[in-house]
Amino acid sequence: xxxxxVICPDRNLRDRLMHVxxxxxxxxxxxxxxxxxxxVELIRFLRSCxxxxxxxxxxxxxxxxxxxxxxxxxxxxIQIVAVSPxxxxxMLLELMRAGIREFASAPFDRQVMAxxxxxxxxxxxxxxxxxxxxxxxxxxxxAKAGVGTSTIALNTSIALSHLPETSVLLSDFDLxxxxxxxxLNLENRFCITDATEHASDMDEGLWPQMITxxxxxxxxxxxxxxxxxxxxxxxxxxLVAFMKRNYRVVCFDLSGNLxxxxxxxxxxxxxxFLVCTPxxxxxxxxxxKYVYLSQLELGNRVKVLVNRYQKRNxxxxxxxxxxxxxxxxxxxxxDYRGVHRAMTDGRWMDPSSEIGKQCAFFAKSMxxxxxxxxxxxxxxxxxxxxxxxxxxAAS
Numbered sequence: 001x002x003x004x005x006v007i008c009p010d011r012n013l014r015d016r017l018m019h020v021x022x023x024x025x026x027x028x029x030x031x032x033x034x035x036x037x038x039x040v041e042l043i044r045f046l047r048s049c050x051x052x053x054x055x056x057x058x059x060x061x062x063x064x065x066x067x068x069x070x071x072x073x074x075x076x077x078i079q080i081v082a083v084s085p086x087x088x089x090x091m092l093l094e095l096m097r098a099g100i101r102e103f104a105s106a107p108f109d110r111q112v113m114a115x116x117x118x119x120x121x122x123x124x125x126x127x128x129x130x131x132x133x134x135x136x137x138x139x140x141x142x143a144k145a146g147v148g149t150s151t152i153a154l155n156t157s158i159a160l161s162h163l164p165e166t167s168v169l170l171s172d173f174d175l176x177x178x179x180x181x182x183x184l185n186l187e188n189r190f191c192i193t194d195a196t197e198h199a200s201d202m203d204e205g206l207w208p209q210m211i212t213x214x215x216x217x218x219x220x221x222x223x224x225x226x227x228x229x230x231x232x233x234x235x236x237x238x239l240v241a242f243m244k245r246n247y248r249v250v251c252f253d254l255s256g257n258l259x260x261x262x263x264x265x266x267x268x269x270x271x272x273f274l275v276c277t278p279x280x281x282x283x284x285x286x287x288x289k290y291v292y293l294s295q296l297e298l299g300n301r302v303k304v305l306v307n308r309y310q311k312r313n314x315x316x317x318x319x320x321x322x323x324x325x326x327x328x329x330x331x332x333x334x335d336y337r338g339v340h341r342a343m344t345d346g347r348w349m350d351p352s353s354e355i356g357k358q359c360a361f362f363a364k365s366m367x368x369x370x371x372x373x374x375x376x377x378x379x380x381x382x383x384x385x386x387x388x389x390x391x392x393a394a395s
Contacts, residue, residue: 069098138271
């Protein structure tokens with residue numbers, strides 16, 4: 001069954017449309033909006049409902065076309081059905097120029113609507129057939145600077161890459177103080193900013209130049225300090241879509257500054273791991289960020305990771321849960337010497353270390369549901385390439 005929403009200021013038209021859709025079947029209307037939304041409202045609406053089809057009132061053609069353009073900016077996979085009280089030839093011409101191919105006018109005919117829904121299903125199947133994608137997308141977000149988020153993100157990504165048939169990408173999106181390049185001593189001159197600038201024309205020929213392969217893990221680093229660079233969220237959507245087509249698991253190491261592109265990444269993520277330490281300032285900021293993300297309809301994706309936790313900590317996991325209003329998903333031990341040694345050597349933590357073991361356990365738990373259900377994903381184009389430049393000798 002298709003998943004749809006209705007944007008229709010005309011109450012009478014909306015009621016008649018809902019009646020024929022209910023009578024026809026084949027589509028579940030999850031939300032309705034009785035006005036043309038602003039851009040911010042529309043994006044939140046689409047994110048919260050994840051529709052496949054939008055039934056759009058085009059009686060106000062100018063506003064309807066503006067809404068259509070915003071929907072296409074957000075996702076070129078959403079199908080649009082124009083609805084109107086009348087059938088006007090000039091209106092139909094304008095809609096066709098805007099790329100809208102489905103039109104329904106009152107009084108709505110059940111058979112005509114059923115045929116339209118079948119065409120929409122075929123269009124969506126054809127779109128899906130262009131390339132299967134993964135939903136195993138994870139964002140690591142620090143409660144505050146210095147809590148060790150990059151250490152957890154890197155070592156968890158390494159552990160994920162060691163799982164059978166699991167291609168993994170780690171992207172460092174911290175333009176203010178990205179550490180992955182330093183931690184792994186990477187020398188690739190291409191970085192996140194290059195990848196986003198080429199997001200529209202990214203392909204299997206260009207991508208290998210952007211990444212460095214460390215062991216079995218592909219890494220896209222943040223480059224040199226570049227806090228003034230601005231990434232368009234639309235670029236992020238296109239780049240993430242490419243990543244999801246070519247990897248089983250995609251991990252993002254974020255800055256914690258909640259930039260617009262970071263918010264976009266978190267909306268694309270299956271889970272947002274909020275990393276903190278068992279200290280009052282860190283927990284306070286973790287709580288603040290969780291409240292803010294909840295206002296953006298991201299609260300249900302947030303899970304808490306506590307780094308540098310010791311058994312005799314003054315603050316227990318139960319107290320942390322009480323402070324944050326969220327349960328602690330996992331704790332990671334404090335290993336200053338091990339982290340220092342790994343950074344000095346330009347590699348990840350020893351898998352036999354306490355942090356290494358915990359990251360391996362954590363990695364398995366992250367994709368356990370999909371693995372246990374026997375789910376598989378078709379290999380992306382990059383996985384078929386036999387020669388990939390910019391690889392390191394580390395293993």
